Amino acid sequence: MAENVYILGINMTKFGKHADKDVVDLGAEAAMAALADAGVTMRDMGILAAGNLMNAGAGFGQRLQKQIGQTGIPVYNVANACATGATALRTVIMAVKSGEVDMGLAVGVEKLAGAGLLGGGGTPKKDSKVWEPSGRFGAVAPTDGRIGTDAMPGTFAQVGMEYGHKYGEVSFETFAKISEKNHAHSVLNPLAAYSKRFTLDEIMNDMMIAYPNTRPMCSANCDGGAAAVVVSETKLRTLSLGQQRRAVKISASVLTTDPYEEGCQILPNVNTLTRNAAKIAYEQAGVGPEDLNLVELHDCFATAELVHYDNLMLCPEGGAVEFFESGAPWRDGSTPVNVSGGLQSKGHPISATGIANIWEVCHHLRGEAGDRQIEGAKVGLAHVIGLGSACGVHILEKSAA
């Protein structure tokens, strides 16, 4: 029987603009706060897994050690698109579960403020003076914008529209209402990059990015870091009662990729790998979707949140619109979703996201979420998707101790 594993300490920095801090500063801030929250030091860590997607080749983990403590432990620098943080956490969980180490640290950090819309940037590509085929499609000119879109807002817009084609058209207004919910939730989150409530009209009449996603319906690029200390159950039992009481059980930790299906290389299929991860996670944890007191899911765009209600089986297949319209995912509903404000308002500093959503869930399970506390929360789920694709799902449970 593999070891049970717990979150012993966890932290996220304020998401937003941190002009005076670089990625190492932000990572160090989150890491040291997570260690302090856990009541341990770098000396106790057996492994460090670290993610910073925008500079994935720069050895962020080792740079972080030089800032907070060089003890000679192995560092795993991980990169897995928007699932980078969840991958770092899962790397530490695997090491602890295997019994190789009894404690480890996972850190994810990104600096994106001012980077514009996710996937909407890039440098201008010039058409050549002589048509010359290049690349895997033998293209003589850039294909982005000529053969569909390469950018995230349009890609995820199509994901939502495809759901509508399959199960019955979803209106622009429904997608906008999802965003209205998350922005309303964010008002209670002091660490969110944006905590402003928008009216439905304001959301629908804002700048259109890729129909049906307007600007407030897209995740907010920002700076931020998050870190978590993972501990084995055996080690946890040797620690103080206070530490044991605040420890959060990781009942399921799953990472999947997209299996081959027709069309998956034309439009990324973010559905099947999420559904697969959810199925495995519910089985590992021995809980069902109906047992969840809160869910933090990867709402990189309003259109994405809708399909993940279904993929995480929070509703019957094809029933995402009905689920949403019932009020279920609002913070006072039956399955609160993204009470942090989600990526649309809390922000999406890529590598931090997959740990920050775990922090949100832990915060409620520990009963420390203040004004936005979901009363009596005992079980929560955190989900991320990295295009390409990778999906991380973690189920967390309030400590029995």
Add this chain to the structure above:
Amino acid sequence: MTDTAAAPAQVPLVDYLVLGDHPHLVAHQCTSCGARFFDRRNACAGCFGTEFEPADIATEGVVKAFTIVTFAAPGVPVPFVAAIVDCDGTSVRGNIINTEPDPEHVKLGMKVRLATFSLGADDQGTEAIGFGFEPA
């Protein structure tokens, strides 16, 4: 400059677009499971088979997803309609062209057909031809 006696040379925007009297797309089809890929494969992503044969893709289809892109990378002209078209069971990526780029003119489930357009001629007079889908 172009020799007026000969037809100007043409080149497709991508190598899976076949020009001529009946422009169409062609895919690499796995001979064991039928999976279709628009770029080359070392092995099939579905069944790991290593034999492929060319397969012509139907030129008519149904829009199963679309978006109207109004904000894009520098150099990409907007607005444009990006879509996924179900061409008789094969998903194809392409823009919806020859209609207004708004939700009143582009609908899920809309029938469309392949259409080509010119990207202009290069310094040697060769014309690049792209493709999209227009309402059928």
